[in-house]
Amino acid sequence: MTKKQTYLNYIDGQWSPSLSGKLTPSINPANREEIVGYVQDSAGPDLELAVSAANRAKGAWRKLSGAARGDYLFKAANLLEARLEDIAETMMLEMGKTFAECKGETARGVAILRYYAGEGMRKTGDVIPSTDHEAMMFTMRVPLGVVGVITPWNFPVAIPMWKMAPALIYGNTVVIKPAIETSITAAKLLACFDEAGFPPGVVNMVTGDGEVIGGGIARHADIQGITFTGSNKVGKQIGQTALARGAKYQLEMGGKNPLIVAEDANLDLAVDAAITGGLKSTGQKCTATSRVLVHASIYETFRAKLLDRVQQLKLGNGNDASTWMGPCANEKQRNTVLSYINKGIEEGASLLFGGGIPDNEDLKNGYYVQPTVFDNVTSSMTIAKEEIFGPVLALMPFDNLEEALSLANDVEYGLSASIFTQNISYILTFIADMDAGLVRINAETAGVELQAPFGGMKQSSSHSREQGQAAIEFFTSIKTVFLKG
Numbered sequence: 001m002t003k004k005q006t007y008l009n010y011i012d013g014q015w016s017p018s019l020s021g022k023l024t025p026s027i028n029p030a031n032r033e034e035i036v037g038y039v040q041d042s043a044g045p046d047l048e049l050a051v052s053a054a055n056r057a058k059g060a061w062r063k064l065s066g067a068a069r070g071d072y073l074f075k076a077a078n079l080l081e082a083r084l085e086d087i088a089e090t091m092m093l094e095m096g097k098t099f100a101e102c103k104g105e106t107a108r109g110v111a112i113l114r115y116y117a118g119e120g121m122r123k124t125g126d127v128i129p130s131t132d133h134e135a136m137m138f139t140m141r142v143p144l145g146v147v148g149v150i151t152p153w154n155f156p157v158a159i160p161m162w163k164m165a166p167a168l169i170y171g172n173t174v175v176i177k178p179a180i181e182t183s184i185t186a187a188k189l190l191a192c193f194d195e196a197g198f199p200p201g202v203v204n205m206v207t208g209d210g211e212v213i214g215g216g217i218a219r220h221a222d223i224q225g226i227t228f229t230g231s232n233k234v235g236k237q238i239g240q241t242a243l244a245r246g247a248k249y250q251l252e253m254g255g256k257n258p259l260i261v262a263e264d265a266n267l268d269l270a271v272d273a274a275i276t277g278g279l280k281s282t283g284q285k286c287t288a289t290s291r292v293l294v295h296a297s298i299y300e301t302f303r304a305k306l307l308d309r310v311q312q313l314k315l316g317n318g319n320d321a322s323t324w325m326g327p328c329a330n331e332k333q334r335n336t337v338l339s340y341i342n343k344g345i346e347e348g349a350s351l352l353f354g355g356g357i358p359d360n361e362d363l364k365n366g367y368y369v370q371p372t373v374f375d376n377v378t379s380s381m382t383i384a385k386e387e388i389f390g391p392v393l394a395l396m397p398f399d400n401l402e403e404a405l406s407l408a409n410d411v412e413y414g415l416s417a418s419i420f421t422q423n424i425s426y427i428l429t430f431i432a433d434m435d436a437g438l439v440r441i442n443a444e445t446a447g448v449e450l451q452a453p454f455g456g457m458k459q460s461s462s463h464s465r466e467q468g469q470a471a472i473e474f475f476t477s478i479k480t481v482f483l484k485g
């Protein structure tokens, strides 16, 4: 057996082992016996070194022009593009998505870097007329300082990139703590920044336990901004810790996203959207469809078409080109999904398909769970309310659009939502009355575009927006300048 590689922290422009001397294996969720490699199980003193390095680097980095910072991002983008296959394969091995999805996501990472590299040349302020005709008044955007980036395992390239790239282009230095499950992918991303020649301390990565390193970032007095994507529980803790010490924070958390299928919908397209939006990436997207609300007049036809398709989905290792859906990303996640499925059954929903661990011999070493469809779901059931983050669809009938929207909005989350219809009045009502940060018409609930603002309403986010030009709002402060000769 070949010895698996150990990946290091990246601090102050150097690859360094944790002072703790401890390592954590990264396990392939498609085969729990396969160790992908080892990453540093870091402790507080490692974080201390990274934050000090970022703090030392921030003065010179913010003084560079946006164009100069953009040049570094362009170089990192080119390196990521050149390593796309390797990084995509690492992502697949660490979290189980299909190779095609991993390649798509890595290409998205390249595009995000290029988009924000270009932002370095765009305006960062406004001229505002002063009441004093001899004075000039304008705003300028200034960086926060050191930004802590805490990311999950479900988009191991895209999420770090859509947080790090805007943080850097607007003049901040960064300390990232990726999810432990996908820390090798993160190390390979950081290698692109290293080889792009970023000055030491501008980007730093410390891998390790969520509470120790992520919590350490939230508490650290020298970190002025924290951007987080992950669970609602951890997000709220980070928000409270940051608020208590006056740091800026941005939280992107869960969703319980509805897909509404009106009586005039193109049923084949709506079925496609329910399947790809709900089950691709094994349902592990905050934008995944989890509730499918179908008009009563077409409910049975839709259900039959959906079941027919779901039964044909092929589970397997992401490296097999015929695989449609991989495993859950880790054992804890599979246990969570199975416990939600059991809750659905206990609370009286009808299990139409799936509901358990597949019994195929070739899948027994992975954290697989069958794609699952429930019928007779009511909005008071746990599976209709809480984020499952797994391949589980809950079908619910409705009689009119008003009822559909009331069901769709009857959850604590408000991230994304879709409707399938050709009826312009339904479309306008849906756009106006759906409480979600992302509303999509005749398209699945998942899939965001990097140049547009992304974020949720209600409990889905801390109400700021990521991506596109909206990112400038979080990663900078506004300075208003009054200038008189």
Ligand SMILES: NC(=O)C1=CN([C@@H]2O[C@H](COP(=O)(O)OP(=O)(O)OC[C@H]3O[C@@H](n4cnc5c(N)ncnc54)[C@H](O)[C@@H]3O)[C@@H](O)[C@H]2O)C=CC1
Pocket: 150, 151, 152, 153, 154, 177, 178, 179, 180, 208, 209, 210, 211, 212, 213, 214, 215, 216, 218, 229, 230, 231, 232, 234, 235, 237, 238, 252, 253, 254, 255, 285, 286, 333, 336, 387, 388, 389
């Ligand atoms: N919105 C999204 O895209 C995501 C949502 N989730 C939701 O969260 C559930 C649990 O997944 P987890 O991986 O356990 O998410 P998590 O919220 O525990 O982890 C996300 C990130 O936060 C870090 N973290 C964990 N505890 C922390 C703490 N006390 N302080 C600071 N940072 C901490 C983790 O190490 C990771 O980097 C999923 O079932 C899903 O419902 C998970 C991943 C992504």
Ligand SMILES: O=C(O)CCC(=O)C(=O)O
Pocket: 154, 155, 159, 229, 284, 285, 286, 287, 445, 446, 447, 448
């Ligand atoms: O749907 C997407 O492309 C993005 C989803 C996402 O941001 C997430 O799951 O964290």
